[in-house]
Amino acid sequence: MFLHNLKYELLSTLRHPALIFWLMLFPIFLGTVFKIGFGSIYEEDTLFSSIPTAVVETADNSILREVVDAVSGDDSPLLKTTYTDEDTALEMLRSGEVKGIICSGDKVTLTVKNSGIEQSILKSFIEQYGVYETIIKDTLENDPANAQKVIAALSADVKACTEKPVTQGNTDLFVQYFYNLIAMVAIFGSETGLHITKDNQANMSSLGARRNISPTPKSISLSASLVGCFIAQAVCMVICVTFIVFVLKVDLGGDLLLVYASSIVGGCLGVTMGFLIGSIARISADAKDAVSMSVSMAFCFLSGLFISNIKGIIADTVPWVNSINPVAIISDCFYCLNLYNDYTRYSVKMISMAIYIVLFSALGVILTRRKKYASI
């Protein structure tokens, strides 16, 4: 009897148009938008790429050529140089093909069209080159015997600071939008959970009435519905994470299996939240839909789906809100895995979600176990 109920619960849930849209298609669409929108911002603002530069040699300057070739030939070169004549270089600058023109006359000069990060880097490079050139020329004139030592000293890569990464994970700020997207899909499971009460309560739907007059005990139909919704929600979570990681190529951090695990548990939490909302109030099915969606969106807002720093503001002002917000708990799991590599904290979050699931399910069952209704 349980398996019979489970089979058809799964079939009907996985074919439900709202579920297909909100839990499968919408996250794929939103994730793609995030990737296109934030991906380009990140690449422009955060990732460094070689600066296209034109070099015009109006006089022979072997030192400059050597230095320019040196900074253009590494694995991650500073400059992407083009040797050309002055007119062509100016045309390239006007059209935006290059960010600046280095001209090697009596004095090395830099021409740029406008200001910006890349132009500042070029300016800094030319200024540093000027200082080094002066030192080397002075040394060659006044103390040629120590010229090699001076050049070696100038070439030495002196580091006052050493880089020590705090995480092995992806520190891209925009990845938090994907955490929240996954958390949103999980909490939208409340829509799936809402159907459990709709389809099992005689005062909510004709279908509920028909089920209530069948010889199947309510405990069996409710548990089959819950398990069916858990499985359907898990499928949606797996699709969402897989799409983000393998199609959009977003790095969600080290342990992908744990990312899947926390997504699925988060999805189950969403289902039970909807189940509880459906069980609480004696309002129409449509009103319950609206309440469930509003609660989910409010949780998403507070966890920073729409404004990225809202979660931080809440953490500073009313930290307890983050501790009870299911969406914040789900996204925290991803932070624990990716940024903090803190498995203890991750376990605490997972246990919190498990407690929520048990609590919401138990309350939902208690509230829907009623066998007779005062009105239908």
Next chain:
Amino acid sequence: MKNTVVKAENIIKRYGDLVALDHFSLEISEGEIFGLLGPNGSGKTTTINCILSLLSFDKGSIEIFGKPMTPTSYDIKKNIGVIMQNVAVFDELTVYENIDYFCGLYITDKAQRKQYVDEAVEFVGLEDFLRFRPKKLSGGLLRRLNIACGIAHKPKLIILDEPTVAVDPQSRNRILEGIEELNRNGATVIYTSHYMEEVEQICTRIAIMDKGKKIAEGTKDELKRMIRNTETVTIEILGLEDRIKDRISTLPHVYSTEYDGTKLTVGCSGGKHNLVRILGVLQENDLSFGRVYSELPTLNDVFLEITGKALRDKED
């Protein structure tokens, strides 16, 4: 003596100040097609929901198959099939899956279930629509699916709550024939409707309800015998004088005459040849007339005479 299938005694159901069922009692024997007839809001569906133990009630008792009916009377529920007023199927499942699902709530043996589902599909004539989703079905086909879901497990007691609402005449006839066939196959049927023609057509016994009360009960002939009217004669006639109308009123068995300027309506109670006598009076006075009707009383006349109002609203 036939066994009692449903016995409801003195049911009182209140919604706040509104008394939905007022000391309502009912006894239905095995093999009957029992009709619950009443206007919208008379308490028919409330009665059904109380019988099925879906609704709590304030007073009274209900027994089905000789046992008290409770929400956990699973052994009783196994033998009941319900066709709800609203179509109660899964939109996401196909026709076959829906019938299989609901049948599976009653029948655990897979082979038997398959046989029952196939028989139900054949019974309602949905063989060509097995892979259709409910939204693709017409209103009539959807009602048939609703019926198949309720009867696939071959219940001994079938309750149909207004199963023909918003159904075209062709599908309606098919549904009514199907109910009679189910009854011939041994099922006891409770049929609620506000369509008196349907109830008259298929029910062996009828209870008429109004404002939560049972106002009359019996076979259709017994019910019709309860009222004074046995025949209503209607004659299309122009310029009928009052003296002639009064003359008709004095004829034997005539208890009422009404004339609206174009149509004379005469109510008769008992007696034979009432129409001939009335037409005789008109001929005596050289009056010409148009169409003439003689109608036997309907359940609407029964309801009208007992409650003073028509059974069906005009929009019905």
